[in-house]
Amino acid sequence: MKQLAALQQQGRRSNSFRSNSSPLDATVDGAIKSPATIFWLFLHGVCCLISLVLGFRFSRLVFFLLFSASPSPSTTTIYSALRTTLPVISSPQERNVSADGGGSRVVVGRHGILIRPWPHPDPAEVMKAHRIIERVQAEQRSQYGVKNPRTVIAITPTYVRTFQTLHLTGVMHSLMNMRYDLVWIVVEAGGTTNETASLIAKSGLKTIHIGVDGKMPLLWEDRHKFESRMRLHALRIVREKKLDGIVMFADDSNMHSLELFDEIQNVKWIGAVSVGILAHSGGSEEGDVLMRESDADEKDEKKSQIPVQGPACNASGNLAGWHTFDTRPFVERSAIYIGDRAVVLPRKLEWAGFVLNSRLVWEDVEGKPVWVKDLVEIGKDGEDIESPLSLLKDTSVVEPLGSCGRKVLLWWLRVEARADSKFPASWIIDPPLDITVPAKRTPWPDAPPELPAYVEKVTTIPENTEKRPAKSGSKRKRSSRSKRKHNAKVLDIRASTKHAGDN
């Protein structure tokens, strides 16, 4: 319809011609060329020429200025006056074809484009709009989201080491962003320390900080077992305090998506989610080797290379078995001790992939299903509890979550520094660095090798930052190249200190 009007443009243009010419329409039609007609025609022609030059309808402006009743200043600005006409009511040159015999206030014809004097958002209104949106979303959540959300009880085994702040901050922020009530049980190896306590206090969450005697072992095998012990200890706390909610195991080095917490609200007794296993660690040569191996395995279809651990369902959506991460390609190169630059392998089924209703570990509560063993019977002989499945007499009752394990809601990754790596306590450098920064023009010599390893690391950092302002004129590429050189240098130095077998 709109394009068709283009076909009819001829007729249209003649209409608009008439409409934007003088108010004395009738005289243009007439065959009688009175002097007034000729005068108006001439004026019209002049106006058209001027409009052609200026680029807008000059005649409109003239009529606006000459014949206007006072236009309301609040609705038109000078800018809009140039491209619009008067508001509808007082305009003489519009073709007042009214839409009916009488009584309608809607008029066909050209209307002004109303622009207010300050067409920009008002901050107070933007805030109001955001509050409206928030309220609408809260309503949506209450209608379509989880009804009766339960408290989440997160159990995190941790211990003080270089990477603790990195990992624990990640978990902490995930838990802080979560929308449900939370009890965070932090179990620390070697007893509670102020360092961990001050770290978790920053979260503002409700925490229970408990310690387990015994230092975290150096070997990964032993570390897995020790962590299981710590988790059982935490479960005993849940039992003692009769904490009600959903127990999930938030290992400090894992990454949780917020959808995980929404999904676990659906668990009835015990559920399993799919965990993404990111087992590869550092070194590009290793990556190549792995790629080649996986190609070889492609031919054998039975082995699946999906790095996921979790429930496997049959066609009707019921639990049919378990999907575990295939660790066979990595077995020769697996890491033995913490900080080993090799692949850290997960266990068959990680604790992190399971969620329990806290009532399963309570002492005596009605409605407790028959297929669950009592918590006190497990682990009392010090045997290794690999996963919460040991709590069950019958593993088929586990509920698969995350659309039957199809959604990976958390990721397992073990990155640790060597057990003996040093870091500033609570990452506060005290006393301050005792290397003074040299003046700009002084060329900084390469780091002398006789300085102890720890200080050497620190000295390369100011060198890096110093060089950049000195070469402020240089392009970005150059400084990044120099940065990479420095990083390589840092790594080399570290490697050299490791091989030196110091401290």
Place this chain on the structure above:
Amino acid sequence: MEFSMWGCLLLALFTASIGVEGIDRRGARTERISGSAGDVLDDNPVGKLKVYVYELPSKYNKKILHKDPRCLTHMFAAEIFMHQFLLTSAVRTLNPNEADWFYTPVYSTCDLAPNGLPLPFKSPRMMRSAIQLISARWPYWNRTEGADHFFLVPHDFGACFHYQEEKAIKRGILPLLQRSTLVQTFGQQNHVCLNDGSITIPPYAPPEKIMSHLIPPDTPRSIFVYFRGLFYDVNNDPEGGYYARGARASMWENFKNNPLFDISTDHPTTYYEDMQRAVFCLCPLGWAPWSPRLVEAVIFGCIPVIIADDIVLPFADAIPWEEIGVFVAEKDVPYLDTILTSIPVDVILRKQRLLANPSMKQAMLFPQPAQSGDAFHQILNGLARKLPHDKRIYLKPGEKVLNWTAGPVGDHKPW
């Protein structure tokens, strides 16, 4: 026993007269739509009226459709689907003597230009020819001169048969249709092209296409105001001011810098999904006041902001549009942000609850095959509400009211 019966009756009457909250199967809180006559959207027209469908030669319907099957998907497709629905409906009667209403299947909006837009130039002649046929072959037209006949005219300005408003007004409604009931999408108060007693219907929107773009209802609505479409029609109205009476241009000029307003001329593939993520959807007038945006907004639960002075919305006697949408006068468009942000939150939530009502969404759609409560049934409900016919429509034999020679000369040429 009797007391409890009375109690139940009173309770039923009470709840029927006000909006009642209920929980539907999916757990969404919805509110029942109470129209002026009670819960009319759920009325079943079967048994309330009988419709006789004239059998016209296929040159009036099937042949035209064959020539251009695009007629089945454009926004004027309601005339075709209504015909197909009536042929198999329970309200159809094969005995014209017991019929309350007579339907003439003429596909007047199916003569398409190469770009898909319908050409209305032959429609008056086509209509006239069809009426001549039915008045010659059957006695029922002459009995009332068409007062118990209804026609579907879903074009821009209904039975005025022109896309330009000025020309449409000059033509006026086709004189031969003056006494009939017109079922049309165009509706504007005190307008020449809207007769009293016409039934306004929503434009056709393809139901499968819409339903295939639904997203999970817990996706949070994060867009405040959403609009996609033209602001200036540069081909036909380069300076602005004619198109949409300047309202769309005003929208653009005032709110292009406003982060709350997601408005542009873009044609995204996620148009339907985006509407479901918006709180308000703008439905301004274009060359004609109605648009499929209203239908889309209702289906996707986005509160329609209707910017069209004096518009008559579909099924206005059954749907309380004032409570569902927001009406903004064209002169108030520069202050749209103030207007929308000053609506109290509970009013907004109530509107969303009304929109979530499935009967509301059904009433806007023309599904194939027809389902209860859909637009076809609402049209029949509207026709049923006009029954019984006033005795005065029946003319004495030989009495003529319509002027068969009225209208432009070009209309009298045979089709």
